[in-house]
Amino acid sequence: MKILIGSKNPAKIKAVQAAFNHYSSEYVALDIPSLVNSQPLSDRETIEGAINRAKGALATHDGKIGIGLEGGVEKTDFGLFLCNWGALVEEGKPPIIAGGARILLPEEIAKHLIAGEELGPVMDRFTRKENIRHHEGAVGIFTNGQINRADMFTHVAKLLVGQYEYRNRK
Template sequence: MRVVIGSKNPAKIKAIETIFSQYKAEFIVMDIPSGVAEQPFSDAETIKGAVNRAADALYSGEGQIGIGLEGGVEKTENGLFLCNWGALVEKDEPPIIAGGARILLPEEVADRLVKGEELGPVMDDYAKKQNIRHNEGAIGVFTNGQINRADMFTHVAKLLLGQYEYRHVKRR
């Protein structure tokens, strides 16, 4: 099975490789643009970014499966929430889509995002660290390390894989 991952982000790659570990999978990692804003600002935009990455990865990498994982934020009446979505695309099939954990972002972070900044650099500044998006992510900072970005995306990837397996078992 040739699995094309639409991102070179280490947390996203680790998530996909972890959940496909029971398969004989060849992984192709490609830097696929999401086709949405650098900072997706709704579930709809974040989903679109994940689907775009998955579809473009599938065809660009000539795989059997393309996977896109995308992080974003969703504005609610309770404040700005971190969100994450994933998509798994196969040729001639509708995309499989799944979402994951959500946490409320602190106002000082949310305010900067609303003003147009991107979460990654805001988090580096907020936590006084570098490359948080490639390591623990905002989720890791705000859950005191209980959940990191790879864990968060692993959960989404498991939801994708489970639906993929169901799709193929159901047809037998």
């Protein structure tokens, strides 16, 4: 089965491969735009980004399914929460959607996002590292390495795989 991944981000690729590890699959990572803001600021926008990546992957290449994974934030009365969403698209069927765990971002990070900055560069400055989003991610920093970005997206990807298997059971 050929699985099209709507991102070249290593954490997202690793997550999809881990979720589909019980399949004999070929993975194709594609640079598909989310068509939402570079820093999604709501669940709705983050879900739209994931769906757009999945649909875009399937529309531009030949494959069985398209997977889109998107990270964002959601503002609540308790503060700004990190969120992640995923979508799995098959030709002629509605998207399968799943969301993952959430953590409250520290105010010193949240204020930059509310002011219009993107989480990745903010985290790079905060940690004095480069490309945090391709490695442990903000979740890895703020959970002291207990959960990293690939782990968070693997959880979402497994939710997608399970729904895919349920929908296509015979």
